Structures are given as C-alpha cells and as structure tokens.
Amino acid sequence: xxxxxxxxxxxxxxxxxxxxxxxxxxxxxxxxxxxxxxxxxxxxxxxxxxxxxxxxxxxxxxxxxxxxxxxxxxxxxxxxxxxxxxxxxxx
Numbered sequence: 266x267x268x269x270x271x272x273x274x275x276x277x278x279x280x281x282x283x284x285x286x287x288x289x290x291x292x293x294x295x296x297x298x299x300x301x302x303x304x305x306x307x308x309x310x311x312x313x314x315x316x317x318x319x320x321x322x323x324x325x326x327x328x329x330x331x332x333x334x335x336x337x338x339x340x341x342x343x344x345x346x347x348x349x350x351x352x353x354x355x356x
Contacts, residue, residue: 268312270335272320274327283312286341290315296326 268283272294281294291304292315303319310318316333324330 266312266341267337267339268335269337270333272323272327272333273331274324275329275331277327279323279327281316283316285310285312292316292319294323296323301326 266285268285270281272279272281277297279294279296281292283290283292285308287308289304289306289308290310290312292302292312294301301319301323303315305315313335320330320333
C-alpha cells in the first residue's frame with residue numbers, strides 16, 4: 266500500500282509518502298533542508314498509524330502542525346495465487 270499526502274505546518278507544507286509492504290512500513294517527509302525518513306520492519310502498523318506516532322518529531326522540524334491531508338492511497342493488487350499462498354501454513 267502506498268499513501269501520499271501533505272502535512273500542513275505554520276509556514277511549511279511538507280509532502281509525505283508512506284509505503285507498506287509485507288516486510289514493513291517506511292515513511293518519507295520532504296522537509297526544508299533535508300527529508301525526514303523512518304522505516305520499521307513491523308508490518309503490523311498501518312501507514313497512518315506510523316505517521317501519527319512520528320508527528321511530534323516532525324512538528325519539532327516544521328512548527329505547529331495545522332493538519333494532515335491524504336491525497337492518494339494505492340492498494341497493492343495481489344493475484345489469487347498470492348492470496349492463497351498467504352493462507353497456507355508455513356508461509
């Protein structure tokens with residue numbers, strides 16, 4: 266799953282992208298200066314949960330956060346064979 270959007274700060278609008286795969290979740294926020302990046306191998310978190318957990322750290326960089334806007338969500342399409350493979354024991 267891929268989630269794209271923007272974080273609206275006092276004086277900055279920072280685009281973000283969150284990618285969730287079977288191997289984990291990664292976040293990239295385009296901040297002035299250099300990007301803020303974070304990833305975890307825990308695929309139990311949903312993309313916006315990870316963003317919510319990291320908002321205090323992002324707020325330190327851009328000032329008070331006025332809002333978070335999701336602009337696009339792209340679901341991963343899996344084939345029937347892949348879905349059946351995940352249901353089988355030992356996978």
